Amino acid sequence: MKIEDVVCPFCGCLCDDLVVEVEGTRVVNVENGCTLANEKFMGDHRLKAPIRRAGNGWEAVSYDEAIEETAAILLDADRPLLYGWSGTYGEAQSVGVHLAELLGAVIDNTSTVCHGPSIMAIQEVGHPGCTLGQVKNRADVVVYWAANPIEAHPRHMSRYTTFCDGFFVKSAFRERKVVVVDVRETDSSQVADEFVKVNPGGDYAVLSALRAIVRGKRDLIPPSVEGVSREQLFRVADLCMSAKFGAIFFGVGLTMAQGKNKNIRNAIELTEELNRHTKFTISPMRGHWNVYGSNEVFTWITGYPYAVDFARGIAFYNPGETTSVDILRRGECDACLVVASDPGAHFPRACAEHLARIPTVQIDPHVNATTHLSRIQIPVAVTGIDAEGTAYRMDGVPIRTRRLFYGNYPDDLEVLEKIYRIVREARG
Amino acid sequence: MAGILIKNAFVIDPLSGIKGEVMDIAIKNGKIVEEEPPGAEVIDAGGCLTLPGGIDSHSHVCGTKVNFGRYMSPEDMRAGRTARKGVMHVTSGYSVPTTFGNSYRYSTMGYTTILEGAMAPLEARHTHEEFNATPHQDMLANTLFDGNWSIMEAVREKDIARAAAVVAWVLAAAKGFAIKLTNPGGTEAWGWGEDVQSIHDPVPRFGVTPAEIISTMIRANEILNLPHSVHLHCNNLGVPGNYQTTLDTIDLAPDLNSKRQSLYLTHVQFHSYGGSTWRDICSKSEDITRAVNNRPQVVMDMGQIMFGRTTTMTADGPMEFKLYMLHHNKWSNHDVELETGSGIIPVYYGRKSLVNCVMWSIGLELALLTRNPWQCLLSTDSPNGAPFVKYPEIIALLMSRRFRENERRMIDPRTEHFVPLFAIERELDWYEIAVMTRAAQAKALGITCIGKGYMAPGAEADVAIFPIMPDKVDPSVDFQQVMAGFSRTRYTIKRGRVVARDGEVVVEGANSTIWTKAHVPDAYDMSLDPEFQKKFEQYYTVRMSNYPVQDVYLPRGVRIDTEAQL
Amino acid sequence: MNFLLNTGRTIAQGSTVERKNSTKYCEEASAVSMNPVDMFELMVEQGDRVRVKSRAGEVVMWVRPDPGLVRGKVFVCLGPYANHLVGPETHGTGMPDFKSTPVSIEPTDDPVPSVAMLMRECGGVPYED
Structure with a gap:
């Protein structure tokens, strides 16, 4: 059976034009997808049933037992951490937030090690952005800053920017200039009209230099700023100021490098200054599929996009304190529920060590690094393949994924609701 | 549900032509009824001002930009927060409260219906998700066509x-x-x-x-x-x-x-x-x-x-x-x-x-x-x-x-x-x-x-009883009492159920989303129109089949059907 | 030799991210990319193993050349190998220094550990599927 207009559940692009062929409970072919999509849909490496650690080995366990034990672990904890959420859909995230509320837990999503600093910057200066179609139809200048879309968001350039014609830009290839700013050459920098190579950690200074130029203070610019020549800075600034519609996309190269949220703040303020001359927008390249959805769901329920601490009864938010890496670094949480992400692989070693010390439970379809650190893993249906729900694209556009077939796994919502009911019964 | 009888209510119901009469109101199965239902719970309004549930015809409470207002404003979130209490969830926010915050505060002020002032169709699904998390009001969405x-x-x-x-x-x-x-x-x-x-x-x-x-x-x-x-x-x-x-x-x-x-x-x-x-x-x-x-x-x-x-x-x-x-x-x-x-x-x-x-x-x-x-x-x-x-x-x-x-x-x-x-x-x-x-x-x-805005038999039983005695209060002088009275109902009743009492929400809500379906002849069905389809093929970044909000987002949808004169 | 470690996504990492026990994932996540001139100075060739140390920890990886990197910088895709080296300090931002960890690198004959072995070092119990 061929299913059209399927939504890809891998990255923040949420491409919704895939054609997927299904035989029974197996995907046999994917059209229009990138390599990542193909691997995601065709991948057949799921954990077969719930597992529980038994001494120095593992044993199979029933879903009911795994769920009851998970609830017991959470109920027994003084300071549980509920982490992950980006790989699942909004309805499940919503139950997660209410579970955290009931437990007085900390709940955090993967933006904490992704675009968390972007959120902090947006909270300082705001965010002039737009939906991706606005860029596709209008932009004559696109800047990728500290982002490598060809590796991380493989169809971003062909669906929305470099290679994508739009209503007002009939021939993107000819009419649209692409600038790539990065500390290293990448596949993406090779397709750029202008590649700006910045010294590692130099982004803040380069952004400041561009702001100065946009403000008409060219005479302040030294011959070279963090490895970028004055001439190139002038050229890039002129290109941006003469654009009819410019769009900056930035990656975690800015959020993770020295300066972190201050880099993003500077980039947003550059965008704001450019708006005094022409139209400019800026957008984070959200990586892990529905991470933006987790920000949205957390926000409408708690008021904050991530790192929400319910320990005091109210929702409390203080990145740097209530963020997962910091809580784990301080050895503060005494139980952890991981849903749809892999902190074992993606957090610093010291955090992984604490996850191994405390009872950690993982709800995830696949064996990953966190599996080895956990006490229990509950496999679930893969969102976008055998589970459906709402996801938010990197630009905030909500799309409902399709369920391609009914498999044998329960989905995240079902498992989380069962845990919630047990906890609610106990906590009232 | 046995129903409710509100006694001694000082009723003003403009759409029914009632301009201030002490009377009883009977409620059964979510509607206002003529006769007192047997076994009804009796609420003695004691001469208090009793109005149809409040309706806000223009407010920004749900959707992409509202949520971004929260997202970018932790200072506003801190400025109004309450802990989980009884059936009430945690709330945050002063000027842009969380969805439950909006719903509880509106409900304790006697509001039972809200129109969200601006919804971009491309992002409608988001608005509907938040509608479902605003449980104590029936919701409607103004749909943006200004730059379509x-x-x-x-x-x-x-x-x-x-x-x-x-x-x-x-x-x-x-x-x-x-x-x-x-x-x-x-x-x-x-x-x-x-x-x-x-x-x-x-x-x-x-x-x-x-x-x-x-x-x-x-x-x-x-x-x-x-x-x-x-x-x-x-x-x-x-x-x-x-x-x-x-x-x-x-x-x-x-x-x-x-x-x-x-x-x-x-x-x-x-x-x-x-x-x-x-x-x-x-x-x-x-x-x-x-x-x-x-x-x-x-x-x-x-x-x-x-x-x-x-x-x-x-x-x-x-x-x-x-x-x-x-x-x-x-x-x-x-x-x-x-x-x-x-x-x-x-x-x-x-x-x-x-x-x-x-x-x-x-x-x-x-x-x-x-x-x-x-x-x-x-x-x-x-x-x-x-x-x-x-x-x-x-x-x-x-x-x-x-x-x-x-x-x-x-x-x-x-x-x-x-x-x-x-x-x-x-x-x-x-x-x-x-x-x-x-x-x-x-x-x-x-x-x-659809029975909104009045309290005659047949209407939706959305009622607000305020701790204000209109014959004892001179609003010209006692404006502080007026303010306090309209801030906190004694009772807010939504579709025949007491949802808020004296400033606290007492039940979990189950609202409806009201939407409009205008029926047009096939010749005017845009989904079959090549020029319209082209918008999705070439210019939107979402496929036409993924664009419409699925029914699952309106678990209690109320559809108003109209016939177009085309 | 001293380097500055950068991390990020790669297609191969993304393609194997749901098979973290696989050799393919291990191969991609444990590859340290380096400027060829640095490799020459370190006297290692493509596929040779190196021990990478930081203040946070150490791990054995294998080398591959990348002329797109400037000298003194190395790149490892995000994952458990890179994170064996990244410290947990976030400077009040919640975000570790994923893009700038000072490391020292020396040739070694020791084997590259599997992901499960790395997690055992962190206190976990390997699960073999």
């Missing part, structure tokens, strides 16, 4: 029928309720960093004017027989001298519908400025209300501002950028492809700012100078003028000249030279307040047909 390419193309072709067909398809796809135009044409221009300056300015690259868009949509609206009229946020919001644009717009409004207005103008306070700069801005409320008083086909809401901190948010992207250039606080913008825009900035309205004092006066003047309360509804364009929790204070100001005089002493003393407010003696009465906060909303939105 298919609409502007139909306007350019002078093809009203096609414009109507586009509206029908989009409303059904977005599960929207009514047509909203926000700075028509201006939001498309903002796609290039531009704006339109009058209703006759052409929209860049489309060659249509705001006036043409407005006129076409008013007629398309009536062709589709939609319950509400076109809901318009005029061009030039917040610009000194903009009253002329507003008057020009009012002149466009034909009288096409015998049951309700043909044009709804929202937050008119922001559109009633004289002068030419921020230095000589003055009130033109007299000109605006004169025009409205002469045109029964126009209804407006106040858009009152109140002093203090709040967050402005609107689909009017260019206006927010202009406002940012004045405030230099923080600015968010979110343009939506082929449809509309939006912007957000936090603001502080100060008693020491002459401009803010003039704005404050204008809102009140609009309500006091509009002869017919059915034509001027109470609103703050929440949270743009102030968060909705300020409504009780606004009611008190409208009911008490003494209260207004007290305020006069606290604001910029130059204000009185720029506004007529302090020469106005009128004090609104209970009946007029009841009209302006529920009955007129129900009529203007066209939702009396």
